Every structure is written in structure tokens, then in C-alpha cells.
Amino acid sequence: VFFAMLCLVVCPACTRRHESAQENVASRAEGEPTKLVASCKYCLAAYPPGIAYCADCQRRAAHPGSGAKLWETDLPLKPESYASPPAIGGDSVFIGSNKGELFCLDTNGGALLWQKEGCGSAYSAACAGEKVLATCWGKIWTLRCLSASTGETETDFALSSDSRPPNLVPALDGGRVYAATGTRHSFTDGLTCWDAGSGTRKWRFGMSNTCQSPTIAAERVYVGSWDGSFYCLDKERGSALWRADFEQTKGGFSKQPPAVAEGKVFVMSGLYFGYAIICLAEEDGRVVWRKDGIGFHRYPPAVHSGRVYFATQSGAYCVDAQTGRTLWRTALGNGAKAAAVSICGNVFVTGTTRNGSFGVWCLHGSDGTVAWEYDSNDIVEDWLKDYDFGGPPVVVRGRAIACTDKGKVICLDAGEADGWPMLGGGPGRTGEPSSTRVQEAVDGNR
DSSP states (O other): OHHHHHHHHHOHHHHHHHHHHHHHHHHHHTTOOOOOOOOOHHHHHHSOTTTOOOHHHHHHHHOOOOOOEEEEEEOOOOTTOOBOOOEEETTEEEEEBTTSEEEEEETTTOOEEEEEESOBOSSOOEEETTEEEEEEOSSSOEEEEEETTTOOEEEEEEOBSSSOOOOOOOEEETTEEEEEEBOTTOSOOEEEEEETTTOOEEEEEEOSOBOSOOEEETTEEEEEBTTSEEEEEETTTOOEEEEEEOGGGTTOSOSSOOEEETTEEEEEEOSSSOOEEEEEETTTOOEEEEEEOOOOOOSOOEEETTEEEEEETTEEEEEETTTOOEEEEEOOTTOEEEEEEOTTSOEEEEEEOTTSEEEEEEEOTTTOOEEEEEEEEEEOOGGGTTSSSSOOOEEETTEEEEEOTTSEEEEEEOTTOOOBOSTTSSTTOOSOOOOHHHHHHHHHTO
């Protein structure tokens, strides 16, 4: 609060936000109806959630764009290939494939800038500054750090001692790389941390079988295991700070990274025991709430301003982060697949339309009503509908970019939305939106 008030003194933009917020409070006092919209971090610091929101956030939320197609590019995939979710770094979008391909496109027009053979997978890449991390498919699986501008290899990190693919979505934070790694006869049985520049291994935390990708938040690393255990590790040393056990989710934690926001950890689980989202306390791992029966899911949740957004075959959900109470649910086509949330609170969801093709929806974060819908007319094959391919959209600088499983990359008008450049919201995969311009400035100075 002190820094927020200091900002009001020295920052004209925040002063205008404050004055606008006071007008909103006055209007509410007069009994005028108001519509809850998400707030920026300035608002969250200065005002309790639900009290007052800045004019900039209200304007962004009220202008989600038209969903009109800005450009479209068909990736030159190999036969029987399917594409990964996209990831954005700077003005480039990176997409891999299950056949070991990695493509780099220009976000402004969709032009193919470069492509690499033997470096790429069906799992999302991670980007920070001038680096892109991608899984390299081959006899031995490797995580490769490449130059985002040229595609040239900078550093390799060994993931597995045999050809079995790890369930990997890498994380990058503070000049370090974090990823699930495996030994022979095991897909993944531990989490490893390396120095991003030299490739030197800093630590490895072993577990019975890792099935979840890590999330990095503050000084901690969060990861789930196939045996139904969920761990919080010290980021510097790799030692366990706490462990939560869920016998009923054995073999069932989603391999996608958990979301860590607002003092809580949100974990998707239930592959074999019904589908659920579990909220844990960040400090000690105790269960705050659990919501069962949400439907089949594949991707992590997104968290913003006290709300948790996620997508399942039952539709797109918004639940209260404190209690797990459903605030709204919107059924979409033949099932939603993945959700991303922008810094203004609008929610962007991919899924299967009623005619069986890959679709993108923009929903108002306040009530789940559909702002716009886009049908790619790219039919999703039945065997791919339940897999992790052609997953969540990325949302940056007024553009929503998604990729179908067949490699059709679509860029749509998203108004003034920003803040979701890759799966999990950023290189650390925290599940919170953040300004891409701010994130790039931070990462570039590391």
C-alpha cells in the first residue's frame, strides 16, 4: 500500500487511475449498477479487490476486439505430424511438432522466419529475452536453448538417457532452466535445475515418477509426482520445503504446470479418479478447497484478480480463488480445451466447434458471455481431440494467436488484450498474466 500511494504522488498515470477509481466508488455509493472487471497490478496494490478499478482496465475489458482474422499461416509439417501450443518471444512465435520440428514465425504477418529439424516436440516451448527453450526429439531427448533470432543452438541439457519422451514443459527463471528428467527405463523420475548459460547442473530432486512440469514462483519450485505427491522445493538448493499427498490422484496429476498466484497453488488432477482442481496453501501445502466433477481437462488454469479460469470438456469455468465456488460456466461447441486470460480479464479459449473444427472464443471475464467466436474450419481428427496438441492460445499486444493440431497458425484481433505470451502465462509458468513488454525488459536485463 505504501508503494502504491507513493506511486500516486510521482506517477501522473496512476494519479489519473486513482481519480477515476474514486469516481467509480462515488457512483456505486449512489446506487448505480456496476459490472465487475479485472484490475491491473496498480489497482490491486492500491485498492482491495472488488472495490475500485482503474479506467484503463475497464476500457481494455470493454474492447476485446472483433476476432477477425489478421493472418493465417500453414506450417510445412511432415506427414502425420501435429503441432505444439505456441509460445511468443519478442516479435516471434515458436511452434514445435511431434516429428522434431521447430518453426519461428513473425507475429506481425505470419511469415516463416526459420525452421529447425530435430529440435522441437509437441510440448510448448519457453521464451525469455533472446532465448527459446525447446525439447529436441531423437534417440536421446534433449532440452535445447536456441537463439530466438537465428535458431542457432546455444546450450543443450540432457533430459533422458533413452528415447522415451519426457512429459515436459520447461520453465526458465533468473538465468536457470528447470525441467523434468528421466533415467533409463523411466519416462521422468526427477526435476533438474541447470545454469541457462553454461548448462551446468545445479541440482536434481528425485521422485518416484514425475508427471508434472514445474512452476517457478518467487523462491520456490512447485511440481507434482505420478505417485500422487505434490512438492514445494527451494529454488536455490532443490530441497523439499513441504509435500502434500493425494492417494486418490495416484497416476492422475496433469503433466501441465500448476498455477501459483495470490498465496495459493492450483493443481489439475484426476486422470483415473474423476477430474478435479485442487487449491493448496502456498506456505504449507494444506488443502484450501477441492472441486470435483469438472470434466476432462488437459491444460493448466489461469489466475487473475481473485478468479481462476480453466477449460474442460464441460466448458470454460470461472471459480472463486478463495472458496472454489463456481462464478460462471460457459458451454462451448463440442468441448473446450484450454484457456488463457489477459491482463484486462478477458478469457481466450480454444476447443472444438459444433461442426468438429478447431475454434477460438473470447469470453468476458466478468460473466462468461461470449464476446466473439472464430471457427477455423480445420477439422480436428477424433483421435487428437483428447490430446495436448493445438492447445491454448497466446495473447499479446492485441493479438490472439492459436495453432490447430494440423499446423494452421491463426492470428485474431483481440482488441487491447495482452499478457499471455506462452503456456502458463510466462517463462516461469506461474499461471498469472503479465505485460509482455515488461517481461521482456526484465528478462533482457538478466
